[in-house]
Amino acid sequence: MFDSTAEPALRLCDVEVSFPVRRGFFSAAGKLHAVNKVSLDVARGEFISIVGESGCGKSTLAKVLLGLQPVTSGTIQINGKNLADYSRKELAYQVQPIFQDPYSSLNPRKSVAANIALPLILSEKLTAREIRKRVHEIMEMVSLPIRFEHSYPSQMSGGQRQRVAIARALITRPRILVCDEPTSALDVSVQAQILNLLRDLSRRLNLTSIFISHDLSVVRHLTRRVAVMYLGRVVELGDSEEIFNNPRHPYTQLLIRSILPPDPTYRLPPVTWDGGGPDPTNPPPGCHFNPRCPYATDLCRTALPALIKAGDAHVACHAWHDIDAWRAAGGKTPQLS
Amino acid sequence: MADMTDACPAPILSVRNLEVTLRTPVGDLQATRGVSYDILPGETFAIVGESGCGKSIASMALMGLLPRIAHASADRCRFDGQEILGLSRRKLSRIRGNTLSMIFQDPMTSLNPVYTIGDQLTEVFVRHGKGNRAQARERAVFLLERVGIKNASARLNAYPHQLSGGLRQRVVIAMAMMCSPKLIIADEPTTALDVTVQMRTLALLAELQKEFGLSIILITHDLGVVASLSDRVAVMYAGQIVETAPTAQLFADPTHPYTQGLIRCIPSYGTPDPDSELSTIPGMVPSLIGRQKGCAFRNRCPLAFSDCGQVAEVALQKTGEDHAYRCLRPHDSLIAHWRGLHGESV
Numbered sequence: 001m002f003d004s005t006a007e008p009a010l011r012l013c014d015v016e017v018s019f020p021v022r023r024g025f026f027s028a029a030g031k032l033h034a035v036n037k038v039s040l041d042v043a044r045g046e047f048i049s050i051v052g053e054s055g056c057g058k059s060t061l062a063k064v065l066l067g068l069q070p071v072t073s074g075t076i077q078i079n080g081k082n083l084a085d086y087s088r089k090e091l092a093y094q095v096q097p098i099f100q101d102p103y104s105s106l107n108p109r110k111s112v113a114a115n116i117a118l119p120l121i122l123s124e125k126l127t128a129r130e131i132r133k134r135v136h137e138i139m140e141m142v143s144l145p146i147r148f149e150h151s152y153p154s155q156m157s158g159g160q161r162q163r164v165a166i167a168r169a170l171i172t173r174p175r176i177l178v179c180d181e182p183t184s185a186l187d188v189s190v191q192a193q194i195l196n197l198l199r200d201l202s203r204r205l206n207l208t209s210i211f212i213s214h215d216l217s218v219v220r221h222l223t224r225r226v227a228v229m230y231l232g233r234v235v236e237l238g239d240s241e242e243i244f245n246n247p248r249h250p251y252t253q254l255l256i257r258s259i260l261p262p263d264p265t266y267r268l269p270p271v272t273w274d275g276g277g278p279d280p281t282n283p284p285p286g287c288h289f290n291p292r293c294p295y296a297t298d299l300c301r302t303a304l305p306a307l308i309k310a311g312d313a314h315v316a317c318h319a320w321h322d323i324d325a326w327r328a329a330g331g332k333t334p335q336l337s
Numbered sequence: 338m339a340d341m342t343d344a345c346p347a348p349i350l351s352v353r354n355l356e357v358t359l360r361t362p363v364g365d366l367q368a369t370r371g372v373s374y375d376i377l378p379g380e381t382f383a384i385v386g387e388s389g390c391g392k393s394i395a396s397m398a399l400m401g402l403l404p405r406i407a408h409a410s411a412d413r414c415r416f417d418g419q420e421i422l423g424l425s426r427r428k429l430s431r432i433r434g435n436t437l438s439m440i441f442q443d444p445m446t447s448l449n450p451v452y453t454i455g456d457q458l459t460e461v462f463v464r465h466g467k468g469n470r471a472q473a474r475e476r477a478v479f480l481l482e483r484v485g486i487k488n489a490s491a492r493l494n495a496y497p498h499q500l501s502g503g504l505r506q507r508v509v510i511a512m513a514m515m516c517s518p519k520l521i522i523a524d525e526p527t528t529a530l531d532v533t534v535q536m537r538t539l540a541l542l543a544e545l546q547k548e549f550g551l552s553i554i555l556i557t558h559d560l561g562v563v564a565s566l567s568d569r570v571a572v573m574y575a576g577q578i579v580e581t582a583p584t585a586q587l588f589a590d591p592t593h594p595y596t597q598g599l600i601r602c603i604p605s606y607g608t609p610d611p612d613s614e615l616s617t618i619p620g621m622v623p624s625l626i627g628r629q630k631g632c633a634f635r636n637r638c639p640l641a642f643s644d645c646g647q648v649a650e651v652a653l654q655k656t657g658e659d660h661a662y663r664c665l666r667p668h669d670s671l672i673a674h675w676r677g678l679h680g681e682s683v
Binding site for chain 2: 054071
């Protein structure tokens with residue numbers, strides 16, 4: 001499907017994004033590390049997911065890839081060239097976004113055809129006839145009937161609008177597609193249509209796709225590789241089969257256990273509370289997950305674990321080996337809080 | 338659903354033929370048609386469906402929270418022995434937040450940002466004449482602790498923006514519990530929350546329900562939530578209940594083609610496989626403007642035949658004790674279709 005030995009389509013190296021934050025008027029400015037030392041290679045034609053909960057930095061990462069958010073440190077290479085060396089127009093030919101909410105990401109005062117053609121008009125000298133042809137081609141590709149070309153977004157359903165957004169993203173024939181929660185605003189039956197479309201298109205056009213989501217069941221169905229983020233860091237990275245069948249990081253285990261199966265025999269576990277997630281402006285020392293982790297040791301409370309190879313995946317956890325051995329011996333996962 | 342009030346304990350809420358019509362510039366929109374159900378004391382009744390199916394507006398009608406352009410009528414809408422549809426605002430406000438309370442999707446918009454959570458929690462209690470401010474505070478602290486908020490008496494002085502989303506939703510739940518309601522309507526209570534918080538919030542609702550003998554109407558689009566929390570479920574499509582059954586039975590023998598399609602669309606249903614297509618329901622929901630004829634699902638239904646568009650109205654058919662579905666096809670052939678989808682021999 002893709003060649004992993006070739007130069008990656010996308011290479012992130014120690015990418016860091018931080019924002020200054022002030023808690024009160026007189027207090028010193030702190031720093032919020034939205035993305036913290038993230039390194040990741042994405043091969044050409046690969047479909048990779050980034051999952052995590054709100055505040056984990058996944059959307060900031062999307063903005064970085066689109067050139068909408070400068071990095072504090074680290075480098076990003078797209079097709080071997082630094083992101084900073086691309087002009088805005090050049091970048092638009094390489095990377096295109098699909099956002100969560102098609103109600104706000106489309107211009108309500110422009111027709112569907114005008115919305116789709118917008119990236120072309122800005123960056124290419126095409127005649128009106130050529131533009132119209134390209135728009136029709138792309139509408140067909142996303143299964144949007146041509147009769148909608150003069151409609152306005154307000155006249156369309158959520159699923160149709162998201163098809164318009166996908167058409168707009170593809171009209172510059174980009175190499176990389178960044179999808180930030182593309183289906184969380186849609187109904188389940190429509191969500192499935194859009195997910196199938198995204199997967200088919202990435203295969204047909206050999207697109208490199210970054211799929212950002214909080215929904216693990218969607219991710220499992222869609223992609224072969226998954227990166228799990230927690231508080232700005234990648235805590236586990238690997239093949240989705242491996243991650244779902246044998247999650248090593250305690251946070252990944254917690255996420256997977258939080259999927260509610262459509263099974264009426266399933267019983268909710270007893271309630272435990274941990275007082276909420278940690279404060280991102282003041283993360284706990286050591287492993288950021290340690291206050292919520294049932295396996296945490298003194299080491300976890302002092303030293304930050306690096307992302308290291310663990311079995312067939314990569315994991316950032318000091319204790320993964322013990323946890324793995326203990327689970328292999330039949331230990332039941334303790335109730336995580 | 339057929340009338341079955343004789344056999345069971347008296348329902349806390351009984352709704353018959355609830356119709357909500359929205360007057361829009363392009364014509365009347367039938368948001369719900371002939372919605373009927375009974376909620377028994379202590380049960381969780383889920384209403385599941387996609388956006389625009391009328392699941393929220395049906396409950397808004399009960400609470401008297403409809404927009405001005407909406408008009409609601411029903412043969413019966415009896416809550417706790419009292420007809421509640423068309424009550425004056427004043428009489429309704431004695432019920433709302435008291436014996437009948439509501440939890441909304443977004444905890445940020447259901448809490449007032451300029452009052453402390455203590456003010457907002459105690460207000461309901463004092464307003465409904467349950468006691469003085471000191472008693473209200475005592476009850477608020479008790480409930481905040483019950484929903485797992487540590488250091489509750491200090492937290493009463495916090496403003497909503499100082500709490501995380503999950504914490505805020507627990508405050509909203511505590512607020513709904515202040516006057517010991519008999520029925521809570523929870524409209525997508527966990528949709529705005531993170532997955533790890535969602536599960537705990539649902540578990541909390543389940544615990545509170547057992548402990549206080551509440552009835553809950555759970556409105557959701559998520560069949561995972563339905564499966565984990567509800568006793569009975571109604572599936573709504575285009576303003577009508579198309580299937581209603583005990584939850585276990587709905588998942589075991591989904592009868593209406595829409596229910597079958599909905600279950601198959603869930604990404605976590607069946608064996609996940611990045612190479613296989615997700616099952617979808619083709620097409621989209623029909624417009625509800627003007628009087629509808631025939632089955633509303635026929636254009637998306639794999640089993641539709643000519644009669645589906647001919648009949649004036651598809652009636653609910655009973656199958657089994659507490660299971661009914663709105664389809665012209667016989668039960669056997671629908672179940673055979675479901676099993677056939679899974680390669681099972683019939």
